[in-house]
Amino acid sequence: xxxxxxxxxxxxxxxxxxxxxxxxxxxxTVIHIGPPxxxxxxxxxxxxxxxxxxxxxxxxxxxxxxxxxxxxxxxxGNLDGARHYAAKAKCYNILATMWxxxxxxxxxxxxxxxxxxxxxxLQESYNxxxxxxxxxxxxxxxx
Numbered sequence: 001x002x003x004x005x006x007x008x009x010x011x012x013x014x015x016x017x018x019x020x021x022x023x024x025x026x027x028x029t030v031i032h033i034g035p036p037x038x039x040x041x042x043x044x045x046x047x048x049x050x051x052x053x054x055x056x057x058x059x060x061x062x063x064x065x066x067x068x069x070x071x072x073x074x075x076x077g078n079l080d081g082a083r084h085y086a087a088k089a090k091c092y093n094i095l096a097t098m099w100x101x102x103x104x105x106x107x108x109x110x111x112x113x114x115x116x117x118x119x120x121x122l123q124e125s126y127n128x129x130x131x132x133x134x135x136x137x138x139x140x141x142x143x
Contacts, residue, residue: 037079039074039079039082040070040074040079040082040083040086041086042067042068042070042071042074042082042085042086042089043063043067043070043086043089043090043093044064044067044068044071046063046067046093046097047060047063047064047066047067047089047092047093048064050063050064050093050096050097050100051063051064053096053100055096055099055100056099056103057099059092059095059096059099060092060093060096060100062092063089063092063093063096064089066085066086066088066089066092067085067086067089069085069089070082070083070084070085070086070089073085
């Protein structure tokens with residue numbers, strides 16, 4: 001190989017660790033990156049479950065609306081708005097879940113206590129009408 005066709009320039013300076021840095025030289029740029037910012041949860045699955053359960057007062061549907069708004073804000077890049085709507089969706093989901101759990105439990109409790117009370121009442125009325133009087137004076141009243 002002939003190196004005469006490509007002349008080398010001798011005006012370059014190799015980098016070395018022992019060379020002092022020139023204070024007028026440009027310093028490297030340092031970027032400090034903080035902890036990663038997590039996007040807010042939009043609770044959309046929880047809202048869908050509460051909506052499908054068809055609770056009274058449409059709390060699940062309201063939570064679904066706020067979940068969709070939160071997701072839209074998150075995609076648009078407005079994390080503060082997304083957090084605001086996600087907090088509202090979470091509150092409505094908690095209310096809907098409590099409503100979905102509490103009301104059936106109260107109804108089951110009322111049905112069970114009603115059945116117990118009814119069975120006691122029927123037993124007392126059966127005992128009242130099936131009473132046999134063995135006293136002969138009561139038997140002679142109708143004669």
